[in-house]
Amino acid sequence: MDGAGLSDREQRALSAIEDDLRSDRSLNRVLRSTHRPHRAVAAWLLGAVTAGLFVAASVTVSQPLLWAFAGAWTLTVAMAVPLLGQWFQRRRQRAARP
Template sequence: MDDPPLSLSERFILKDIERRLRRDPRLRHRMRSGHRVRSYWLPLAVTLLGAASLFLMVVGIRTSDPPVIWAFAGLWPLTLVQGFRLLCRWTEPEHVRSPLR
């Protein structure tokens, strides 16, 4: 690649950015660890939402109580959205994953 050389002000700005990045302890830890820290909140949330949705569905079918049916109707879309996010995370290739997720 034949990029033009950086001007003096561009080199100064680049050095300043590098200095700030070297001072960031979280970035330094991530770079040293070599792997991404996995978050277990999303799988736990999907599991709990799924269990609550299943419970509300069964109780709603058995009792036909409108508040229970409405609670299920409100919780079920949230469960589906979070389940879809989890599925997307599981199917995403390892090298494409964003370190900020």
């Protein structure tokens, strides 16, 4: 390309592709759900609760507290792993930019 921009045919093709992407409901749902700040806040809060349960279960050696810690730990990991994956992916994309 010589830097003069898109031809009329290319502009029409690009517009048609953009219209198709805008009308795709599943794509819109995925794009809306990718960045949710409240998920990160919930993960941090659940991590704090998990740490508190760990301390309480360690001090008292109470069976219910141990099970509560185990459940909270599982939920914390399940919530944090996708967030960490997204964070690493964004860092990698930023590093790849010139």
